[in-house]
Amino acid sequence: MYTDETQQNFIISVFPTRASMPDVIFFDNNCNLRRHLEKRAEDVREHFEHTTLVVDAFHWAGKHQQGSDEYCSKFCNPASYPDLYDETKPDKWLFNSSVCEQTNAWVRKFAAQTREMTAVRFEFFLDEVIKAHNEHITVELHRGQHFPHQIPASALE
Structure with missing residues (x-):
């Protein structure tokens, strides 16, 4: 925020x-x-x-x-x-229920690569790395017959 x-x-x-x-x-x-x-x-x-x-x-x-x-x-x-x-x-x-804590620990692994980035580059990097990570996790969940919840776009209007 x-x-x-x-x-x-x-x-x-x-x-x-x-x-x-x-x-x-x-x-x-x-x-x-x-x-x-x-x-x-x-x-x-x-x-x-x-x-x-x-x-x-x-x-x-x-x-x-x-x-x-x-x-x-x-x-x-x-x-x-x-x-x-x-x-x-x-x-x-x-x-x-502790996935946020685990995700923060995962993101900290990128500290060395991101330390010197500007705020704009850091946000872009974080957005892309999280998107790729989420896609990987979603594929793994589907393989295990688990289907993460997705909010329909119509519910956001």
């Missing part, structure tokens, strides 16, 4: 319609985001109405111990949402 964009505005810019909003958003600061949204105008609250805001499992285990924040424990604990894990194996999540 380049300016004073809040997390709320960033999410709305990525998912501009209610139909485009995901069912779940994992974010390490979702407790504060959820508190913030409760104080916003009705149209903003309605935009997030059908989206569950939870802290990713990695951050929950390390920074949000059960009981340390009653509000967060009640609304943002990933273990409180059975749809997110295999009920027969409660420690088996149905998807990787």
